[in-house]
Amino acid sequence: MTQAESRVLCPALRNRIMSADEAAALIRKGDNIGMSGFTGAGYPKAVPGALARRIHQANSEGDRFKVGIWTGASTAPELDGALASVAGVEMRLPYQSDPVCRQRINAGEMEYIDIHLSHVAQFVWFGFLGHLDVAVVEVTGITEDGQLIPSTSIGNNKTWLDEADKIILEVNSAQDMNLLGMHDIYYGTQRPPHRKPIPLVAPGDRIGQPTFRVNPDKIVAIVETHAADRNTQFSAPDENSRRIAGHILDFLQHEVKKGRLPPELLPLQSGVGNIANAVLAGLEDGPFENLTAYTEVLQDGMLQLLKSGKLAFASATAVSLSTDALKEFRENLAFYRERILLRPQEISNHPEVIRRLGIIAMNGMIEADIYGNVNSTHVMGSQIMNGIGGSGDFARNAYLSMFMTPSTAKGGAISCIVPMVPHVDHTEHDVQVVVTEQGLADLRGLSPKQRAETIIERCAHPDFKPALRDYYRRALKGSPGQHTPHLLDEAFSWHLRALAGRGM
Secondary structure, eight states, X not given: OOTTTOSBOOGGGGGGBOOHHHHHTTOOTTOEEEEOOBTTBSOOSSXXXXXXXXXXXXXXXXXXXXXXXXXSSOOOIIIIIHHHHTTOEEEEXXXXXXXXXXXXXXXXXXXXXXXXXXXXXXXXXXXXXXXOOEEEEEESEEOTTSOEEOOSBOBTHHHHHHHOSEEEEEEETTSOGGGTTSBOBOOOOOOTTSOOOOOOOSTTOOOSBSSBOOOGGGEEEEEEEOOOOOOOOOOOOOHHHHHHHHHHHHHXXXXXXXXXXXXXXXXXXEOSSHHHHHHHHHHHHSSOOSEEEEOSEEOHHHHHHHHHTSEEXXXXXXXXXXXXXXXXXXXXXXXHHTTEEEOBHHHHTOHHHHHHHTOEEEEEOSEEETTSOEEOSEETTXXXXXXXXXXXXXXXXXXXXXXXXXXXXXXXXXXXXXXSOSSOSBOGGGOOXXXXXXXXXXXXXXXXXXXXXXXXXXXXXXXXXXXHHHHHHHXXXXXXXXXXXXXXXXXXHHXXXXXXXXXX
């Protein structure tokens, strides 16, 4: 790339441009590395692969080389997959979705800390996670005065740039320079005991600046790249997804009629995935107007709502779109730049702000038990799937906290409503609504026994409802206590049968 074409506009930094291999050579064995990336958006495209090659060479020579990898959330095969494939990661946090990474974690070959996403930045500030040695951050460009134009995600990048000893930047010319102005980087966060309220009272409030500040003396390498984000492909809503969406939309209309929600609802938060997109597609055809969103990831469904005018504004920390939606986004970036703000995840997921705004939180789960405890991270109690992500940040602090899943998995062989979940991410205290394609259970104001009866009757699949009724009926007679009746010798028997290949 010629100097005229370069997006490194700061003259004092041009002499730090180098290859990805040269930049990766600056990373030491044992370093903790803060890498950009959130749900497949804005992750570094070249340095992780170069680092993986270096690690592979070192390991082949008998020099065990591992690093710690900290991110915003999930990244892509070019980062997580590449480093996991060469056994190069000692510790991974706070969220991942890569199949190779997952296999290493569940085989005990990689350590993994699953953290609420709102906690990561402050844990680093407080020194709870150890020292951050290197930041590897993708940016769209560097201005003449050395400010960094963010990419398609913010995540924890502000913290990585502030806290790391050394900074490696990837300047990606495949990202649109018209992203400038879509970001809101807040620098007012203080550490206890000096914290002040975050001055954000509506999703569209701008409280920061559009670029990252950075100490230029810490920048040790700049790598120029031209590579697109990994695009998230969503399936068309299936029948179960449409039914789940229908139950949620009916419920929201009921809440408006009861006067518990305004006609334009409250700001929406939606997890990532096909069911979440089906709910958003349902909102497109629903009666609600002038909607807003305060969420983590802006995906296809919200983009369509913005395009149609149903959604007036969306705040997030990343944009993660399918190929077709990304094309629409880029072709109409000026339109979307006026209606989208991307913030650091410490702000997008901040409990204070979530509670103040009164968020309607809608997140997926793996399973729920009859009392409303939710498992969103583990298969059969001990195998990590992805991580808790931001669902806990929103569930505990939301105005309405909903969790949704099809009622069965594995082609109907496994029930997603069980007597007791073997791993709890969201306790019954944080779960207000459980939804499957069978129906919606509103758990607000219900005792444990009332919750059990409601969830079984409204959410369980008909094939498993008799067994759940039987378990609960016998628990009422045989449990040592009657506040939350359980048969402890049977509570996990459904999972044990599934592990033995006998179904649930």
